Amino acid sequence: MREVSRGLHRFKDIQDHLAISRSVLTDRLELLLDQGVLEKREYREPGQRRRYEYHLTEKGRDLYPAINALREWGDKYLADPEGPSLLVTHRGCGAPVHTRLMCEAGHEVTSEEIDRTPGPAARARAAA
Amino acid sequence: MREVSRGLHRFKDIQDHLAISRSVLTDRLELLLDQGVLEKREYREPGQRRRYEYHLTEKGRDLYPAINALREWGDKYLADPEGPSLLVTHRGCGAPVHTRLMCEAGHEVTSEEIDRTPGPAARARAAA
Numbered sequence: 001m002r003e004v005s006r007g008l009h010r011f012k013d014i015q016d017h018l019a020i021s022r023s024v025l026t027d028r029l030e031l032l033l034d035q036g037v038l039e040k041r042e043y044r045e046p047g048q049r050r051r052y053e054y055h056l057t058e059k060g061r062d063l064y065p066a067i068n069a070l071r072e073w074g075d076k077y078l079a080d081p082e083g084p085s086l087l088v089t090h091r092g093c094g095a096p097v098h099t100r101l102m103c104e105a106g107h108e109v110t111s112e113e114i115d116r117t118p119g120p121a122a123r124a125r126a127a128a
Numbered sequence: 129m130r131e132v133s134r135g136l137h138r139f140k141d142i143q144d145h146l147a148i149s150r151s152v153l154t155d156r157l158e159l160l161l162d163q164g165v166l167e168k169r170e171y172r173e174p175g176q177r178r179r180y181e182y183h184l185t186e187k188g189r190d191l192y193p194a195i196n197a198l199r200e201w202g203d204k205y206l207a208d209p210e211g212p213s214l215l216v217t218h219r220g221c222g223a224p225v226h227t228r229l230m231c232e233a234g235h236e237v238t239s240e241e242i243d244r245t246p247g248p249a250a251r252a253r254a255a256a
Contacts, residue, residue: 061239073190073191095235104224
């Protein structure tokens with residue numbers, strides 16, 4: 001998923017970048033296709049047989065806030081002394097990007113300011 | 129971690145809520161203590177021996193944005209037809225809370241508007 005989200009869409013390119021075997025990468029791509037976070041798109045270069053590129057679906061793109069939040073946590077607690085290995089910035093203005101908890105009224109919220117209440121599916125699970 | 133973050137701090141309370149064996153819970157708590165996301169605090173009830181409560185550390189609380197982002201992703205793609213099993217709201221104003229990507233200039237950012245560049249530790253890894 002990391003390779004695809006950074007613009008590597010073709011099997012050979014992804015394989016070269018990860019330095020893993022053909023069969024391991026095939027298994028991983030199958031899993032991600034089955035889960036609906038990647039999709040295949042056909043392409044054909046002149047004189048070659050039909051091949052597939054791998055692209056993130058909306059379901060895959062929607063994982064990005066979680067991935068970014070884990071990356072930030074890792075940068076704070078597990079990074080090398082030099083600092084993070086990846087800088088993430090807003091293309092529009094160049095400022096660093098962070099994962100924040102925001103309420104729909106526009107307030108930034110800390111984990112201590114959160115109320116949790118059972119939702120519509122909670123009763124079904126308790127009864128099951 | 130879920131139980132502790134929702135206010136269950138004592139071994140017996142956590143065990144009853146999870147319905148798992150004493151040894152499984154002991155192993156899980158040891159792992160979370162070793163990783164520094166939980167800490168032990170002593171307490172003693174009258175006539176009882178000394179016992180410990182389990183609390184989140186700052187490192188543990190800082191995982192919340194990632195956990196919340198995964199919960200939101202699950203609500204969108206994996207929830208029961210009735211809807212989510214948990215509603216998360218801002219205690220201050222009651223509005224629903226979401227995980228957002230924000231840049232330091234205050235713009236909300238989508239995963240398509242992000243630039244990734246190698247950080248200070250990137251060279252070390254490439255050379256290793």
